[in-house]
Amino acid sequence: MMERIGIGIVGLGTVGGSVAKIIEEHGKRLAQRAGVELYVKRAVVRNPSKYHHFSFPISCDVEDLLKDDDVEIVVELMGGVETPFEIAKKVFKCKKALVTANKAMLAYHAQDLIELSKGLPFGFEASVCGGVPIIEILRDSLVANDFGGFEGIFNGTSNFVLSKMLEDRCDFSQALHKAQELGYAEADPSLDINGGDAGHKLLILAKLAYGVCVKPEEILVEGIEQIGLEDMCFADELGYAIKLVGIAKKDGEVLDLRLHPALLHKDNDLSNVNGVKNAISLHGDCVKDLFVSGFGAGGEVTASAVIADIVHIARLRNASPYPCPPFGFFEYQNLLKIKPLEEIQSAYYLRFIVRDEYGVLANITSSLAHFGISVKQILQKSSHSEATIILITHCVQEKNITLALQEIQKMDWILTSPCKIRINE
Known part of the structure; x- marks a missing residue:
């Protein structure tokens, strides 16, 4: 028997x-x-x-x-x-x-x-x-590798909402309501849309890949609540897709670890992951590049x-003690330092809604230049007495963008708070 x-x-x-x-x-x-x-x-x-x-x-x-x-x-x-x-x-x-x-x-x-x-x-x-066996992949299948980094989509609800906004040209609240109707989002979807759920998953993967022990409060976690339909459409027009992305980048003894909405070039595999699917793209020194995707919820x-x-x-029921360390390490030496938020380097998508007046664009670019920020691409659309200005910057430190936007927001021709989305290249 x-x-x-x-x-x-x-x-x-x-x-x-x-x-x-x-x-x-x-x-x-x-x-x-x-x-x-x-x-x-x-x-x-x-x-x-x-x-x-x-x-x-x-x-x-x-x-x-x-x-x-x-x-x-x-x-x-x-x-x-x-x-x-x-x-x-x-x-x-x-x-x-x-x-x-x-x-x-x-x-x-x-x-x-x-x-x-x-x-x-x-x-x-x-x-x-x-259903994507990413824990086994990082802990067991790729133990030979030193991971240069990974990026991924770890929350199906937020990915569905963003996908639906662009697909149906609907606003955030309408897309979220559809997700709730279909059972993809809870009655209280806070942890999904504020990045909390995906942030937790990012920390689990970082421990598997690098052995680091980090609490959610110690990294940058931002959700998708502030993403508007106009941002989805502008990004699409400029050749990008907006996704909620978990990012880990190793540079020597420093680990850049963060979770936030990001513009991804359309040739990035993650930009084509839609609906409730999850995915991860990673680089190991032995395996090179690996991409896996599948349904992340249900x-x-x-x-x-x-x-x-x-x-x-x-x-392995007869093995005692159990031979597999839960996170793939028998010894944990927290050698990697988490990069502070202000030192993050990225290109940025910036959206300004301003009064349609002469010299406004020049004032914005001048303020950015004052903080060492150069502009790579400009898109401007006017409607009645208002104008929407979209800027894509070159790579710059987060602290510079923060200071520049604080200065620009004080200008009397700014009608709403500027929108800032990082670009992951």
Whole structure:
């Protein structure tokens, strides 16, 4: 008779329900791949009465799961930061394996979880890019490489909103409403559109690629709330696409790590990643350039990554201690320094709405020149008594752009706050 491994699930929402369904419906195939029969022994949810259609026991007390000796792998899919972290600590204390899709908990407590796991299995493939196996790629497949950098689209909701704005020529609120209608965005989409979700994922990937331990508050994270339809259209006219991009660039012992909207040339692979898809483009000294893309959200897509971790743990069930370090490093030496925001270097897209008067453009370019900023491209469109001026600058430090815009914003011919979007070249 084949050995069996019981699984306990914390949270039976879209992803948790899909995990349970796939294990039940594809049990035979999973057993052939894992070498052991996998089954859901029990689950924990806030309101068990809503989940009577499942065949396994369900309670609202996580202790029921922790005390069950048949539960060898705990799958945490509840969301949040501190409560799931407390559960994770209890899981490891009970000597059980942990699988999670919780990118926020990992962003804040990755190092704590490494120390707590102490040779116990710990999987989190589902925390970044859904069905795209980027965790395995960075941790295992590309261990020979020194990464010069990577950039990626890590949030499907924000990518859908930006894609929809340009495709349908609609404004931000209309595109977001469509995302909510289709189930791509939550009723409260804050973490998706303000960059928080993608920022958490960027930190997880940076730890895998470089071994750095950085908190979300220590890097630049900006969302897409201020991107207007006019910016999408102007960028398209100038040969760019606007995407919410996570960026890591290594320069000696300094790591430029940030998440923000960016203009990408249309020949950049990421500029053609639309809808709810995620993608990453990376450079390693051995593998050279690598690009991977796929669906980054959805119940079955994310469940696919969760079950990949479960099967991997089941295959190594007899190894003690568990031979795979969670983030790919047995020793962490935080040698890289994170580049300060004011030292970031980039070209910039600048949009000014001004009174349509003689000399305004000359005043803007003069103010920019005062701070060492040269202009590469100009586009101006007038309507009634107003004009929209678009400037593409050459590469310059962030602090110079900040000072220049502060000066320009004081001018009486400026009608709204200038819009600034970095260009990733």
